[in-house]
Amino acid sequence: MKKKIFLVSTAAALFLVACGINSGISSEQIGLRKASLENENKVVLADINYSAAQPGEASVYDRSYENAPPLIPHSTEDLLPITKDNNSCLSCHDKAIATDVGATPIPPTHYYDFRHNKSMGDVISDTRFNCTQCHVPQSDAKPIVGNTFKADFTNKDLLKKSNLIDVINEGVK
Ligand code: HEC
Ligand code: HEC
Structure with missing residues (x-):
């Protein structure tokens, strides 16, 4: 009985492998950047640009959803x-400077230690120090995959x- 199950599962595995080989899908077609998955020699980086506007010259974006990091x-x-x-x-x-230079002040959540449930006063929480972990610039790259998400505010x-x-x-209760 065990032998029969072994034979059937081996045949099924071989069948699946054969299908994979015959499907004609090359590794270039699998990834979004349409380059071989085995090496990166032929990867062509998209020609994209980030905003060149200096701080003070740019216009802020609408938030992606309510309370999203801008x-x-x-x-x-x-x-x-x-x-x-x-x-x-x-x-x-920094909240002490921002208004004077026309920048959005860092919000109260970033001056709060949620782990110990206490305000940090004028000192930014260590968990918020690495701004670009959450706040990111935008490039003019065309989206590779469409997105129909619409935020409700x-x-x-x-x-x-x-x-x-x-x-x-x-x-939260
Ligand atoms: C020289 C001052 C200056 C520096 C340095 C600066 N910013 Fe700004 N930032 C601004 C100003 C001013 C704005 C408002 C848009 C504008 O006028 O360009 C802004 C806008 C923003 C916004 C959008 C806020 C909103 O309300 O939508 C984010 C996020 C931001 N900056 C993050 C950063 C991060 C992260 C850094 C460090 C990598 C940084 N900024 C460094 C001045 C500055
Ligand atoms: C762990 C993620 C995270 C980090 C790190 C972080 N932020 Fe934020 N930030 C957020 C989120 C989420 C919001 C929106 C909700 C809120 O106000 O907390 C926000 C909001 C803001 C706003 C908009 C405030 C407003 O009143 O609309 C500014 C400006 C900002 N952050 C600047 C910064 C700067 C500068 C740093 C680094 C010193 C930083 N943030 C680090 C997640 C982060």
């Missing part, structure tokens, strides 16, 4: 990388700002 509308050239000793983002977005103001600190416990 996208970075200005150039990040010369501002990255963020290191332990140098975070240039803070030099404009409870109020129109939230297209341009967040209120997460006020609603973070909504629905």
